[in-house]
Amino acid sequence: MAWFRRRPKYEVVSTEVPMSTILRWYLYDTGLDDANKLAEFVGLNKVSAEGDAKEQEDSDIRVSRIMELMPYIDALSDISADTMVALHRSNGKGADLTPEETASSKIIYKAVSMSSLIGALSIGINIGILDSGALSSGRIEMDMDYE
Secondary structure (H helix, E strand, C coil), X not given: CHHHHCCCCCCCCCCCCCHHHHHHHHHXXXXXXXXXXXXHHCCCCCCCHHHHHHHHHHHHHHHHCCHHHHHHHHHHHHHHXXXXXXXXXXXXXXXXXXXXXXXXXXXXXXXXXXXXXXXXHHHHHHHCCCCXXXXXXXXXXXXXXXX
16 A cells, blocks of 8 residues: 555745835735836836736736635725724724714725735735635625624
């Protein structure tokens, strides 16, 4: 029964990606604003029009790998935004927020949370630290009325 003791053959692959590349991917994948314009504000060089088109095309591929997770990402982003507003209010700094300011804060917190999750998942899959085949949203009913 020597075949029973055989170790599976596998190959360890190491990928090195510069942080500047990950940052650029994040800017394109999150779609918060003109990624090429934002690149300058975070210390990266702008890319040419052709480079911008290629970055957007590559981003579309990365983001398409997590599209089935978007309801989950959206729900977690709502939870995060509500939690951050509650935290802000509980420490006394946001006790006097108007309903409009509260709504505005939730929008900002949700954008931060959602962009972080989208960037983490799309980039993680692209560099191989997450397996897109192992990620599945399935069919989960979430009751968002937790207040």
